[in-house]
Amino acid sequence: MPASITYTYEYPRPALTVDCVVFGFEVGVGVGVGVGAAFKVLLIRRKLPPYEGQWALPGGFVQMEESVEAAAVRELQEETGVKDVFLEQLYTFGAVGRDPRDRTVSVAYYALINLQSHPVQAATDASDARWFKLFELPKIGAKIETVLGFDHAEILDCALARLQAKIRYEPIGFELLPKAFTLSQLQRLYEQILNRPLDKRNFRKKLLKMDLLIDTGQQETGVAHRAAQLYQFDLEKYRALKQRGFSFEL
Amino acid sequence: MPASITYTYEYPRPALTVDCVVFGFEVGVGVGVGVGAAFKVLLIRRKLPPYEGQWALPGGFVQMEESVEAAAVRELQEETGVKDVFLEQLYTFGAVGRDPRDRTVSVAYYALINLQSHPVQAATDASDARWFKLFELPKIGAKIETVLGFDHAEILDCALARLQAKIRYEPIGFELLPKAFTLSQLQRLYEQILNRPLDKRNFRKKLLKMDLLIDTGQQETGVAHRAAQLYQFDLEKYRALKQRGFSFEL
DNA sequence: ACAAAAGTGTTATGATTACACCCATGG
DNA sequence: CCATGGGTGTAATCATAACACTTTTGT
Structure with a gap:
């Protein structure tokens, strides 16, 4: 001191x-x-x-x-x-x-x-x-x-x-995931943070409809079940849409 | 000094x-x-x-x-x-x-x-x-x-x-109005703050459906047209509903 | 062949939007 | 009697919620 x-x-x-x-x-x-x-x-x-x-x-x-x-x-x-x-x-x-x-x-x-x-x-x-x-x-x-x-x-x-x-009105959840992630990982993230279950089909429908997830063409590896598709969040596109009044809502 | x-x-x-x-x-x-x-x-x-x-x-x-x-x-x-x-x-x-x-x-x-x-x-x-x-x-x-x-x-x-x-998801607009207000005053408030016009019928329908406005029975006075009904926001009821997961949304 | 999670559509219900006229009051 | 804003309903569209089975892969 x-x-x-x-x-x-x-x-x-x-x-x-x-x-x-x-x-x-x-x-x-x-x-x-x-x-x-x-x-x-x-x-x-x-x-x-x-x-x-x-x-x-x-x-x-x-x-x-x-x-x-x-x-x-x-x-x-x-x-x-x-x-x-x-x-x-x-x-x-x-x-x-x-x-x-x-x-x-x-x-x-x-x-x-x-x-x-x-x-x-x-x-x-x-x-x-x-x-x-x-x-x-x-x-x-x-x-x-x-x-x-x-x-x-x-x-x-x-x-x-x-x-x-x-997390319900801004796409900040993606910050917690690796760059490429599966839709199930994303869903589990929302379920954990919001602390309630979400319907799988409705969740996927809603997210894919926004057209902000890029299909990387890659798949999960090393899993003991059907491999899931890997996606990336399209930050560029989100920013452009946001400018024009689009609102991310889950 | x-x-x-x-x-x-x-x-x-x-x-x-x-x-x-x-x-x-x-x-x-x-x-x-x-x-x-x-x-x-x-x-x-x-x-x-x-x-x-x-x-x-x-x-x-x-x-x-x-x-x-x-x-x-x-x-x-x-x-x-x-x-x-x-x-x-x-x-x-x-x-x-x-x-x-x-x-x-x-x-x-x-x-x-x-x-x-x-x-x-x-x-x-x-x-x-x-x-x-x-x-x-x-x-x-x-x-x-x-x-x-x-x-x-x-x-x-x-x-x-x-x-x-x-103002779109919490009933804070009422803080800006007198205790008793007309629906048109409330609508003008939202229009001013959001800076866009709102449909009169839809606005009234939505607000009245929430059942959070108490009709005071009083009317506007001193206006050169049909006098409007005066309402108060029911803060008690809002708090109770909020506890139970209700969300005020305009 | 089994276990484990991925992936996929339809239907019913409720919410949102768009829209036009008559009513009451004061001047 | 006119000007001003108050008050009201319906139909079309869209979003949400509920729900079950087949597919793929590794062990």
């Missing part, structure tokens, strides 16, 4: 931090045995007080020479090794008592990452990062939350609510 | 402010001549540099002993005299150069007020507050924006986009 260098202001200032809720989706693994899809959040174990040893959202202080969003990108990379992912501002948490040490206001972000192309460094400079399943068992969401420090359970709830709402 | 009392920190801290986008809706006035509805924003004229003399969003610094939201409520009251209104967090603006003097991060809110019950103090402690019409003429939105200081034009655009989106 440098006792010498300090910064002085005429009025007191809250500390400003960012926190990131990082969501990932494990598509059902190939071999048939491996079983089901899982929707997950990335947490890191705190090495310092307060809440030392407990799990928390990755995050940290906003520096003077970076934008708030840049701080979120940086902290995500530093604490989890994750970069180049979908990141969107969620909400700013500014209650007076939310940090027991100091007045701290935190701008929360949420990130969507595809576990195939972004393997997480489980430990970056000795920090401990781990994926936790949401909805693993009935109300394990609640279990996780009792373990989270600060108001991070509230932030996680807020992020989940946002994702559940937004 | 008190030169003596200061606050020092080990690391530099951005200043933290709030800004409020206050929307109001002028229902068409009674007498037939008075003409049309108008959708408006409340701005204040800056008395101090930077951007002295220009128009800006009401706002100010977050104090240590108040939540960020409380700061927004307080600033709104201090600068415009408005209180007890719908207020929701919009977005946090944290670009590095957004304030020319100092690194400042601003949490923006938007408020919806009903001009009947909340007349604005045009001047509170000598500050100058005024309503500006959005969409007054084609692209006068752009005209206002050239006059706004900081990144307030961007904040205003963001608030407008949010309102346009949200």
Whole structure:
């Protein structure tokens, strides 16, 4: 702790931090045995007080020479090794008592990452990062939350609510899948996030009718059943349609 | 400027402010001549540099002993005299150069007020507050924006986009109307905010079918044509339905 | 040959759109 | 008696929801 260098202001200032809720989706693994899809959040174990040893959202202080969003990108990379992912501002948490040490206001972000192309460094400079399943068992969401420090359970709830709402009217679910995916993987993703079953035929009909999925001509390999067609989301076409008033709706 | 009392920190801290986008809706006035509805924003004229003399969003610094939201409520009251209104967090603006003097991060809110019950103090402690019409003429939105200081034009655009989106799936439009209103006033409100015409019969059918409007039994008075029925929005019932999965959709 | 998931159409119902005239009131 | 906006119904189209069997592949 440098006792010498300090910064002085005429009025007191809250500390400003960012926190990131990082969501990932494990598509059902190939071999048939491996079983089901899982929707997950990335947490890191705190090495310092307060809440030392407990799990928390990755995050940290906003520096003077970076934008708030840049701080979120940086902290995500530093604490989890994750970069180049979908990141969107969620909400700013500014209650007076939310940090027991100091007045701290935190701008929360949420990130969507595809576990195939972004393997997480489980430990970056000795920090401990781990994926936790949401909805693993009935109300394990609640279990996780009792373990989270600060108001991070509230932030996680807020992020989940946002994702559940937004995935229905923006094509952001694709950020959680590999570039090429099957329609069943996409359906399982929606089912996991919305936490309810969807009708297979209606789901496929609706998505294919939008004409935003490109058939890659490739198929799944190494599965013990009929191989599924692989598709890619046509982001270019989506952007063009959106300009003209098209709305992605599931 | 008190030169003596200061606050020092080990690391530099951005200043933290709030800004409020206050929307109001002028229902068409009674007498037939008075003409049309108008959708408006409340701005204040800056008395101090930077951007002295220009128009800006009401706002100010977050104090240590108040939540960020409380700061927004307080600033709104201090600068415009408005209180007890719908207020929701919009977005946090944290670009590095957004304030020319100092690194400042601003949490923006938007408020919806009903001009009947909340007349604005045009001047509170000598500050100058005024309503500006959005969409007054084609692209006068752009005209206002050239006059706004900081990144307030961007904040205003963001608030407008949010309102346009949200009014379609949450019953927040009622915040802009008097408690009792006619269906035509409500329709004009939607038309103004969404900036497109709606079919009268379909609009009424849809709203009445939801069964969330209470017929007050009262009628409009002082109009030079058949008097319209006055309705109130049934907030209690809406909350109950929402719990059970109902979604307000226009 | 069995297990496991892929793929595929039809029908019934409800929602959305488009559209034009008579009514009540005040001036 | 005229001008102004209030109030009303129907028919065509489109979107949604419910539902079951055959196909392909690996073991």
